[in-house]
Each structure stands twice: as structure tokens, then as C-alpha cells.
Amino acid sequence: MRRWLVPVLVVALVLTGVWGFLQMRSRQAWELQAENDFQRAFHELTYHVNGMENLLAKASVVNTPVQTNKVFNDIWRHSYSAQQNLFALPLTDVDLTATRNFLAKLMSFSYRISEESAEGKNLAEKDWNVVRDFKEQAAFLSGELDQMQTFVFDSAIRWVDEGSPQTAAAFGAVEGNTGQITKNFIMVEDGLRRLPDPSFDGNTLNVKVKPVGISGNDINAQQAVAKAQKFLEGRDLSNFQFNTEALSQGEIPVYFVEAIPPERDARNVIRLQLTRKGGHVLWMLEERGVGSSKISLEESIQAAQEFLRTKNYQNMKVAMYADFQNIAEITFVPVKGDVFYYPDAVKIQVARDNGQILAYDASG
Template identity: 25%
Template sequence: MKDKRWFLPGILGLAFIVVLVWGFVQYDTKNDYKKMLNNEYQRLFYDMKDNVENVQVNLSKVLLAESKDLNILLLSQIWQHALTAQEKLSQMPVSHKDLSKTEKFLNQAADYCYSLIQAYLDGKPITSKQRHALFALQDNASYLSKELSDLHNKIMKGNLNFNLVRRREDRELDRANENIMNARLTKFEEKITNNYPELIYDGPFSDQVLNVKPRGLGGNIVDVNEAKEIAKKFVGIKKVRKITKFEEGKKSNAANIEAYTFSISPENMSKERAIYISVSKKGGKIIWMMNPRPVDRKKLSINDALEYAKRFLEKKGYKGMEPNYLLKFDGVVLFNFAYKDDNVTIYADNIKVKVALDNGEIVGFDAAAYLKSHYDRDLPKPKLTEEEARDRVKLDFDIENVRLALIPKNGIKEILCYEFKGKYKGSNFIVYINAETGKEEKILKVIKDENGILMI
């Protein structure tokens, strides 16, 4: 009996020790995960900072350089660094709505430089007005670079933890903006609002395109409660634990569309993670959605991810979309889809879909361009036959594929072209011949590597 009296307390004591050890292991594992996630965000931040610094430095070099060849090289580097910085910024745990102008600045800096490259290739040097725009871009890039450098110093001193920044999602927006990250980048937003000239150029992010009245929204106006339900349904109602409105009626960063912007805390997920989503006030359309979760184990192939993206678009009601290029980075694949009307590819009506390579989840969606541009067009008929258009292409260009495409020009106008894909001296190119006049409108170089397909 004496042994039995000691048996139960002994078992309970052993169980307590086991639970204590298990709890410590779980606590330690959680801390390791937080450290790993914080390190990942720091890496993204450093990459973004380096790219912004390169944009700023190369802009200053362009303003000094006189050589056409050197200017083309520098403008190409600015274009690449600005796009990379924007992509890194979109993955940072910072309030999306607070950074709309910063994202637009990086996108426009990239596209403006790309348009100047095209002008140079057409024999048109930089004008005084364009140089003034470059000065303004360089000034803003310099200011942004300084703000990021100050943030970098705080990170090095241990005064900024990105996990703490992420936890702002369950707080009020005013309190969220008090954190160091948002405060500094919001400061840049305020400056750029008052010191940013309109950029006139031929590019998908030009102000001329952004200011076009959207055509693909429909007519009904939705209130905030209806918009919440639309957002929850898009993500999956069962996945939503909490939905919080950021703002109402503000124009989305990627399109001239008034929208409601929400933060969604997913069910059965850490409170530190949030999904961002924007719903148009007119028509109740999803403009964009971003789920910046980390992707650890990459199990899927690009073809698997493409099937997930196709099924997603079909399910959401986007018919007739075909993939055109892709980019693989940080455990995800970003696909660009263009709308196809009968046998004509319409590049202005494009949608971007980002797929996680661990489980095929859609972690990014951007239909801004589609909602701006999509409508039932009365497509023109080609005046030239395919054979006549072929005669306008360089003789030793090895053509592999031909199709009709409607491409944007000068921001607003669209022109029907024959699109010739093929090889020239070992490299892949796309040549666009105007289907009405026979003019050689555009040439794109296709870059293929292990990370995807890009056209420049």
C-alpha cells in the first residue's frame, strides 16, 4: 500500500516533466521559426534597399552621361533594379495601402527608363523635359534610399524586428502606422505626393493609362459590407477568421479605381499573418489580393503551378485567358495571362497570378490592368495577309510561331499586329508587324532561364 501511495505522485511528476520538456521544445521551435521569418524579411529588405540604391546611383549617372550606348546600358539597369525593388517591397510586412505611391514610383521609374531606351533606339536623344523628369525621379529615389538606410541602421542596432511589424494587423490602423517601418515609408509617401511630375511615355504604368476610365467594372455600386462578403468569398469564407477595413473610396495603386481595402486574418493561422485584398467600389470586382506568407518546401513544378493558376482563373470567372510569361522567385511563380478574343491575343487585358510552390495556393492576384481595359471590342480585320507581313520581317529571322495580337501604343491607342516568335543568331525574339500598314512596330527579346520567361 505504501508503494502504491508513491506510485501515482511519481507518475504525475514524470508526466509534468514530460509536458514541461514538450512545452520548452515547442517554445524553442516557435522562437526558431520567428527568427527564421525575421531573417527572411531582413533579407528581402536588404535586397530592396540595394536595388533602390542602384536606381538612385544610375539615375545620377544618366543625368551626367552623354554617350548613347552608356545611357542605354544605365537605363536598362535602372529598369531592372526598380522592378526588382518593387517586387521585394510587395513581399514586405508593411501596410499595402500606405505604399501605393511608392510602388507606383518604382513601376513608373522602370517603365519611364524603358521608354527612353526605345526612344534612343529610334534615334531620339533625351529632351530637356525628359531630363527634368529624370531629375525628379532621382530626387525621390535619393530620398527613399536615405529612409531605407536609416531603417537599415535601426535593424543593425536591433531596434526593428519584422515580426513585431507583422503583428500590427490585429491593431487599429493608427497604431499600426506608429511602427518604425510604416512611419518612415509613409514619410516618403507624403513627400512623393507633392514632388512627382506626370510622366508621359509609352508604357503600361504611364499616367496616361492609369487615368483612363476603367471599362471592366460593371455598373452596380457596392457598400462596405457587400465588399467584405466579396473579399471573404474570393479568399474562401471558411478561411477567414477576421476581416478589417483599411480605407474606403481611395483609388487603387495599380488602376484609376475607387476601392475598399481590407486585411484578412486567416483561420487556423498565426495572428501575425494577414492577407491583403482590394475590392472595387463600382462593380464589386477584386482588383488585387496579396498573401505574403513564406514558402518553405518547394514541391511543385512550374507546369503544376500553371495548372493551379488556370483552374483558379476559370473558377473566378475569367475565361479565355492564356499564359504569356512567368517569373520564378522565393518559392513562388508569377504568371502573366492575357485575354484572347477569338484568335487575337489582347495584351492590355492581362491578369497576374502568383502560385506558391509548396501546395499550389494562390498567394497573389492582380486584375487591375484587366479591369481598366477589358470590354467587348470591335476588333479590326488585318489588311495584310500573314505572308505579306512575313515579308516585312528580317530574312534570316527563324520564325517558329505566328499569331494576331492587339498591342497598346502611346498609352491609349491599340493596334492590330502579326506577332512573329522565333530565333535570330541564337537568341529568342518577338517581332510585331502592323497588320494594317506593315510597319515594324516593336521587337521584344525573350529571356529564358531556370527562373522563367521574361520579355524586354
């Protein structure tokens, strides 16, 4: 063997080891971030359901339209946020129809009551029966989530071990833990189905069991990367590496795509989820440090509106907005006539240091 070949092999082995180490670090960073996101979504879900239970109890004693309006506006906000948190959990293989219907119906009912109370109307007698049924459902769900929260904490179960087999495998699921939370949610579903189902006028927000409105042909992993690159047009993605990480086989089969910067800094990775059918982007997230605010909330909203325009959204109105650590989060809702279609809401996060779009969520 030539003498020069030994150093070359040594260098090759070292480079291979470094590459493997960087891959492992990137994967660990993604896994940690995903676990934190799932935990936050679950804690916030529990918080909002607890809030709904307390407010429904309070609704039983209010006696003026002004008080009623305030209470049911707050119930609407909690039910809307709870829906968003529920969809953020890795439970794509679990039938959550009863839970989703409960949240959707409560949001629809509370919106109608808040509108009527704003006109000076009091609750009708039949509405009190609906409030009673919702209160019973909320109390049950709140208690179950509180117990589940304690169970997850005491058992040190990871959320990344839940969900579809493909998702769990992508995160290196720990054998023996997978499915524990899933089983708890199945029991919650069974319990909710045994409770009275509120029936009321104006219920137009029932959850669809099967997703609709997703058009196009099935795409492969390579096409998913191309779709992600198209969605991220306008960003400097020079030398970024695009990977597809997992394919979920839940209600909406999806691809997970990550764009990794040349320096392989996990803090600047851009992640997207696209539907397998048609390659529609459900959400996008770029996590980076945001500096001090240099643009106003109004300018942030304008940046989000311009972004939606480039994605061919029309008739989108601002439903709510908030500012947290120099990041503006704006929720847009499509409007047709005087009707706001809240189930089709889109969330946008804007960095207030430069107006960049950090996150997009159209997952429902």
C-alpha cells in the same frame, strides 16, 4: 485519493508541458523565419532603390539608343523588384501611396523608354525633365533607406514588432520598439510628396490607394482554414493541424493560416495569407529542404504553368525566371492583346528535386 490517480496526473502534467514546449518552439521558429524574411525584403528594397539611383544618374550621360535601352531595362527590373520587396514588409497600416506611386511610375516610364530605344529612338527633350525628377526622388528615397537601415541595425529593432497591432501581438511585440520603422516611413512619404511629381505620356501604372478586384463575402477563421485546405489540394496533409494566427486590419484585411505537420517540424510548416473578403489566397509558402536538381528549368516552368491553370489563371506569360539553390522562381504576367499587366504579376517557386510548388505570391 486512489494510488493510480497520482501517476495519471503526473503523466498528464508532463504531456501538457511537452505540448506547451512544442507550441513555443513552433511559434519561435515562425517568428524567426518571419523576421528573416522581413529583413531580407528591406535589405533588397534598399539595394534596388540604390541601383535605381545609380542607373538614373547613368541615364543622364548615355547617348545612343542601345545604351539607353540597356540602362532603362535595368531600371525597370530594379523598380519592379523594389515594388515586390515593399509589399513584403509588415507595413499594412501605413499609407505608402507616394512611395508606391514613385516605383510604379518609374517602372512604367522605364518600360516605355526601353521599348522606344529598342526601335532606335533617342530620349525626347521632355523625357530628360522626367529623368531629372525621378533621379531626385530616387536620391532622396535611397538616402532615407540607407539611414533607416543603419538605424534598424544599431537599435536592434525587430520587424515583427511593426505592422498592425494584431500582427505585432501575434509575434509578441516588444513594447517600446513598435512603430519606430513605421514613423520613419511616414517621414519618407512626407518627403516624397514635397518633391516634383514626374508627369509623362503613357503613365498607366499608378498605384490604387484602395484595393479593387477582391470579390466575395467576409469569411471567418474556420472558413479561412477550409479555403487554405482547398488551395493545397493534391498534397498529403494527413493529420496536419491547421491554425489561424492573426488577422490584419490594414488596406486588405487578411488571415494568416499555418498547416503544421504531425511531427511538428517547423521546417515543413506551410503558411498562407488569405483575404478576409472572399478568402482569396494572396501567398503561400512551404519551407523545406530541397535536394539536388532532377528537373530542368523548362520543366519547372511547365509545373508552374500547370499549377496556375488549376487555379483558373488564363493568358499568363513568363516575364522572368531565376534559379537559386535548386529552387526555380518564375514570374508570370497576365497579357491582354499586346499589353503586359505587370502590377498583376504572380510569382511561383518550384522545387527542382520533384517539381513541387513551394511558394505562390499574388500579393502584387
